[in-house]
Amino acid sequence: MFERIDHIGVAVEDLDAAIELYKDQFQMSEQHRETVEQQGVEAVLLEIGEGHVELLKPLGPDTAVGKFLASRGPGLHHVAYQTSDIDAALEQVKAAGLQLIDEAPRVGIRGSRVAFVHPKATGGVLTEIVEPKH
Numbered sequence: 001m002f003e004r005i006d007h008i009g010v011a012v013e014d015l016d017a018a019i020e021l022y023k024d025q026f027q028m029s030e031q032h033r034e035t036v037e038q039q040g041v042e043a044v045l046l047e048i049g050e051g052h053v054e055l056l057k058p059l060g061p062d063t064a065v066g067k068f069l070a071s072r073g074p075g076l077h078h079v080a081y082q083t084s085d086i087d088a089a090l091e092q093v094k095a096a097g098l099q100l101i102d103e104a105p106r107v108g109i110r111g112s113r114v115a116f117v118h119p120k121a122t123g124g125v126l127t128e129i130v131e132p133k134h
Contacts, residue, residue, distance in 0.1 A: 001092050002081035006130045007045065007052035009078040011065050015042060015057040022046045022053060034109050041065050043109050054080070054109070078116070078126035086113050086131035093117055093129070105131065 012018040022028045028046040035042045040063030045052040056077060058066035068077060083089040086105050093100060101116040108114035111133035119126045 001089050004082050005051050006080040006082035007054045009054045011056050011077040018055045078128050080128035080130050082130050089129050
């Protein structure tokens with residue numbers, strides 16, 4: 001179903017300070033920066049091996065990441081797994097009886113197709129399924 005960990009999402013209040021930490025202290029290079037209006041975030045991908053750390057700053061307090069920060073503070077937001085066929089992966093997740101947030105994929109960073117599995121179904125971890133844009 002999943003081919004690898006695509007990225008780890010981290011919710012942050014100060015995007016520039018977080019970028020500085022990951023670039024200067026962890027020596028990760030910034031690969032991509034984008035505002036993803038549909039997700040309500042400004043996102044930065046930092047390269048680490050074959051995966052990424054995705055820093056997420058909410059565009060407002062009423063967004064999913066904004067609400068996350070208000071209730072939990074900065075920190076680990078989600079784990080994202082890559083697949084080459086998100087439609088088939090969603091069918092497998094549904095067949096397994098896991099609760100989905102997204103019944104159908106939506107647009108993510110870099111034009112990818114993404115869908116989220118509810119953390120209640122995955123031991124408290126928000127899980128993202130990612131099919132990169134080809």
